[in-house]
Amino acid sequence: MTTVAVIGGGVIGLAIAWRCLERGHEVSVHDPDPGGGATGVAAGMLAATGEARFGEEPLHRLLLAAARRWPEFAAALASASKKDLSYRSDGTVLVAGTDDDLRAVTRLVDFHRRCGLPVQPLTAAEVREREPLLSPRVRGGAFLPDDGQVDPRRVARALMSLVPVSDTPPEDAELTVIAAGHASAGLVPGLPVRPVKGQILRLRGMGLTRVIRGHVANRSVYIVPRADGEVVVGATEEERGTDTTVTAGGVLDLLRPAVALVPGLAEYELVEATAGLRPGTPDNAPLIGVVRPGVVVATGHYRDGVLLAPVTADAIVELLDTGELPELVKPFHPNRFTDVHR
Amino acid sequence: MTTVAVIGGGVIGLAIAWRCLERGHEVSVHDPDPGGGATGVAAGMLAATGEARFGEEPLHRLLLAAARRWPEFAAALASASKKDLSYRSDGTVLVAGTDDDLRAVTRLVDFHRRCGLPVQPLTAAEVREREPLLSPRVRGGAFLPDDGQVDPRRVARALMSLVPVSDTPPEDAELTVIAAGHASAGLVPGLPVRPVKGQILRLRGMGLTRVIRGHVANRSVYIVPRADGEVVVGATEEERGTDTTVTAGGVLDLLRPAVALVPGLAEYELVEATAGLRPGTPDNAPLIGVVRPGVVVATGHYRDGVLLAPVTADAIVELLDTGELPELVKPFHPNRFTDVHR
Numbered sequence: 001m002t003t004v005a006v007i008g009g010g011v012i013g014l015a016i017a018w019r020c021l022e023r024g025h026e027v028s029v030h031d032p033d034p035g036g037g038a039t040g041v042a043a044g045m046l047a048a049t050g051e052a053r054f055g056e057e058p059l060h061r062l063l064l065a066a067a068r069r070w071p072e073f074a075a076a077l078a079s080a081s082k083k084d085l086s087y088r089s090d091g092t093v094l095v096a097g098t099d100d101d102l103r104a105v106t107r108l109v110d111f112h113r114r115c116g117l118p119v120q121p122l123t124a125a126e127v128r129e130r131e132p133l134l135s136p137r138v139r140g141g142a143f144l145p146d147d148g149q150v151d152p153r154r155v156a157r158a159l160m161s162l163v164p165v166s167d168t169p170p171e172d173a174e175l176t177v178i179a180a181g182h183a184s185a186g187l188v189p190g191l192p193v194r195p196v197k198g199q200i201l202r203l204r205g206m207g208l209t210r211v212i213r214g215h216v217a218n219r220s221v222y223i224v225p226r227a228d229g230e231v232v233v234g235a236t237e238e239e240r241g242t243d244t245t246v247t248a249g250g251v252l253d254l255l256r257p258a259v260a261l262v263p264g265l266a267e268y269e270l271v272e273a274t275a276g277l278r279p280g281t282p283d284n285a286p287l288i289g290v291v292r293p294g295v296v297v298a299t300g301h302y303r304d305g306v307l308l309a310p311v312t313a314d315a316i317v318e319l320l321d322t323g324e325l326p327e328l329v330k331p332f333h334p335n336r337f338t339d340v341h342r
Numbered sequence: 343m344t345t346v347a348v349i350g351g352g353v354i355g356l357a358i359a360w361r362c363l364e365r366g367h368e369v370s371v372h373d374p375d376p377g378g379g380a381t382g383v384a385a386g387m388l389a390a391t392g393e394a395r396f397g398e399e400p401l402h403r404l405l406l407a408a409a410r411r412w413p414e415f416a417a418a419l420a421s422a423s424k425k426d427l428s429y430r431s432d433g434t435v436l437v438a439g440t441d442d443d444l445r446a447v448t449r450l451v452d453f454h455r456r457c458g459l460p461v462q463p464l465t466a467a468e469v470r471e472r473e474p475l476l477s478p479r480v481r482g483g484a485f486l487p488d489d490g491q492v493d494p495r496r497v498a499r500a501l502m503s504l505v506p507v508s509d510t511p512p513e514d515a516e517l518t519v520i521a522a523g524h525a526s527a528g529l530v531p532g533l534p535v536r537p538v539k540g541q542i543l544r545l546r547g548m549g550l551t552r553v554i555r556g557h558v559a560n561r562s563v564y565i566v567p568r569a570d571g572e573v574v575v576g577a578t579e580e581e582r583g584t585d586t587t588v589t590a591g592g593v594l595d596l597l598r599p600a601v602a603l604v605p606g607l608a609e610y611e612l613v614e615a616t617a618g619l620r621p622g623t624p625d626n627a628p629l630i631g632v633v634r635p636g637v638v639v640a641t642g643h644y645r646d647g648v649l650l651a652p653v654t655a656d657a658i659v660e661l662l663d664t665g666e667l668p669e670l671v672k673p674f675h676p677n678r679f680t681d682v683h684r
Contacts, residue, residue: 201590203590245611246611246612247608247609247610247611247612248543248545248597248600248601248607248608248609248610248611248612249601249607249608249609250608250612251593251597251612252594252597252598252601252608255590255593255594255597256594256598258590259590259591259594265590265591266589266590266591266592266594267589267590267591268589268590269587269588269589269590270588270589270590270592270593270615273612
């Protein structure tokens with residue numbers, strides 16, 4: 001039994017805390033606003049290719065492993081918390097708005113195949129059979145049967161019901177886990193994590209059935225309908241320091257491609273427009289590793305924090321069990337950017 | 343001295359109440375949510391041509407008279423209430439986004455000339471000299487030096503500070519004034535007034551100096567910057583009954599032309615998106631007249647309630663003084679649509 005203090009109550013920190021508690025460790029989470037950072041503005045797409053990033057091999061392995069762990073994680077969390085997470089694993093529709101976008105979608109389809117992931121290319125007519133609310137103007141797409149989604153706010157609430165969260169700084173613990181998103185940079189000098197602003201919309205309306213990953217005029221947009229009628233549209237990526245202003249341009253950049261792909265969204269209620277700060281890193285891959293004795297970092301998950309929460313939590317559990325992080329996670333030590341420490 | 347009960351605490355009802363009080367009458371206003379109807383979602387443009395409607399001669403006379411009365415009304419209200427109304431009369435810039443729109447602007451310029459209103463046609467370069475934040479793509483426009491603006495919420499608050507407002511129904515009064523906007527139809531059977539939904543945005547940011555009445559791809563949009571940094575963008579016109587949902591399509595229909603005309607608005611904060619119900623009529627002109635002994639109607643001001651508030655208030659004062667409405671207002675009796683009563 002180890003005493004563990006987790007700094008940061010987003011999905012990463014909360015998932016770590018819950019998995020450690022399950023293993024019998026003594027755990028506390030410290031966050032003045034748990035669930036209020038990047039978690040609160042995440043859409044919760046669970047895409048094994050991350051959000052369609054073409055990165056390096058170790059990151060692909062991590063994302064694939066993360067996607068595979070979600071079904072068990074979702075079932076265990078729903079059972080332990082007795083809460084509905086709005087978890088679904090019934091696939092995602094990739095859609096191209098223009099011929100240019102169709103080329104981008106084709107590259108993604110090839111990428112899925114190379115990763116050994118199931119993918120089904122679709123003509124324009126077939127893509128509209130999958131999701132009849134799509135515009136007659138869409139040029140084609142693909143079906144990704146293994147992709148899923150979950151409501152990140154529900155995940156955070158479920159985890160918060162299971163772990164002790166405090167708004168005070170931690171007492172001394174045997175292991176301190178720094179999972180404070182972009183703010184982790186203020187806790188570990190030199191940690192290469194920065195805020196990347198994301199604006200996101202919540203609409204409300206019925207009829208849309210499928211998660212849509214759209215490409216329109218070289219812009220990407222995702223549209224995530226949930227069973228309760230909420231439809232999340234996201235997300236911008238902006239380098240604006242810690243500014244979290246919702247701007248006219250951010251909202252326009254989301255609504256324009258979303259309504260172009262799904263004209264019926266125009267009739268949906270605009271319930272909320274929010275902005276949050278994702279933890280970005282120089283190579284868009286997470287920062288997971290022991291930075292000094294008794295202190296481990298778990299941040300930098302950028303756009304994939306929800307997807308990567310279970311695999312990150314399992315890595316910290318393994319660190320407690322064995323004294324080492326799993327091989328899967330070793331390539332993501334924060335010192336990978338500084339040649340001298342390699 | 344007459345006892346006057348005004349049903350409806352929007353700018354029309356409140357202005358009537360204030361002017362009647364000033365003349366020594368005993369006045370009460372009845373509204374469970376004063377200032378909360380069409381007033382709360384009005385931009386407060388004071389355009390002598392109404393919102394650029396090409397209507398009939400009596401309506402033009404009324405709008406012109408209304409515009410002429412605003413300077414005195416604004417000065418008297420600011421003085422009596424000791425409140426700043428954000429009143430300005432430094433002109434409006436008409437702007438065309440495309441060649442098609444330029445033809446629409448040219449028609450408006452001709453219309454202003456025929457009305458004897460000052461108007462100054464501007465080339466694309468000249469229009470950008472007037473308002474440097476306009477896009478280099480604008481095709482031309484005009485300057486309307488007599489148009490002004492006022493903050494309708496401030497006007498309502500100033501008036502509310504001067505008149506007694508109650509949320510209970512009125513007691514018996516010698517004169518009952520029905521100024522309840524579209525809801526007046528529920529108080530006077532057969533009154534031809536209906537709700538017309540308008541969605542409006544409030545942005546925040548500095549730099550824009552001029553009120554802009556824009557035409558972009560056959561859509562009109564107005565952009566009203568106030569001294570305190572608030573920028574109102576309006577407004578949609580939708581026939582949706584009493585629905586006041588803010589929709590994705592409504593917000594998109596405002597942001598798209600506004601950002602096309604003034605690209606810098608993309609950086610402005612989106613503070614609020616709201617929807618309200620204007621009182622529309624079959625001919626888009628107001629309904630002002632005695633409908634039965636002791637009951638006068640003053641509604642149906644559609645998009646011009648703020649502009650028409652002073653002239654409407656003066657008309658009711660004249661009714662109390664002389665027993666008759668002024669000639670200017672007589673063409674707007676609600677019975678004008680029913681031949682049998684003419």
